[in-house]
Amino acid sequence: MGFLPIYVPRELLHAQGVLPVGLMGGRPDLEIIKGDAYYQSYICHLPRSTIELGLNGSYDALDGLIFPAICDVIRNLSGMWQMLFPKVLVHYLDVPQNFDPAIGGAFYRRDLESLSQALAARGARPLTADALRQSIALYNENRRLVRELYALRRREPWKVPTHELYVVLRAALVVPVEESTPMFADYLALTSADRSRRPQDQARVLVTGSFCEQPPLALIKTLERAGCYIVDDDFVQVHRFIRSDIPVDGDPLQSIVNALLTDAVASPTRYIADEVKGADLNQRATDSGAEGVLFCAPSFCDPALLDQPMAVRAVERTAIPWTAFKYAENNGQFQVIREQAGTFADSIKLWSGA
């Protein structure tokens, strides 16, 4: 089962013998021919590349797609998928915006039960509590290693270049958790032990806003070559959407529900009072030792750009400088971003007292 950004409870799919496959749009070199016909020209790029990849057969190996409710664009994409590919399972995961367990929690649980039944009707194993507990334990370990990688990058960012970490996180979207966990462990061991990478005179920045459509890898490299150490980010967020371990005792389905209600990141795709999100961003900047914040969102990303003014207000209440730019997954020219990020990094090094 493919799933669109940002978050689906992969544990549930795994427990039913289903491979969750994270889809994150197209590569920069993907030529969009038909996908453009389905969306207005100004809309973000991810839905049109997703349609293109569906129509050109790239997703033929998938038995279905899950569309989490993160914005109107993804909602519409799920409807288009139903019409374009009537034979595959299409599930719109209607993630609640009410975090009261008796209301949003009950609603979300019913949604997960209906997803589970739909999978079983297509040949997946019926869901059992024991299998779900085992899957939760596997994903807890997987998330723990990602948290360790992020912690190592915060401490010694020269050891974990983000353009490298990013590729590891993306690779983990398309292999079973039994393969991605050792992959994370190997990468962590290799980077921790590496003495050849030396610290450089780079500015530490937190990159935020890139949680759905992803920037081209070359953009991440551009930021690093412009003098930035990325010490926190929103990239490939499914790995960190739930902040801590999900309990393996008790009712495991309810534990997955509770994790979303109480332990998910303060994403722009969730309705939370603005002070909470601003405080969360500032806390992340403090925790990561960021000297600057880069608001780096896809062009026309409603959730990211609607939250950005309130996030900027929160950052401005601190002494941390910020700058902002937008991208599309198929951007090919980074000179302007390189100059902007380079100037930002230089100004931090010259005037921040770092």
Ligand code: SF4
């Ligand atoms: S990039 Fe933003 S607007 Fe586009 S599909 Fe993703 S969340 Fe929605």
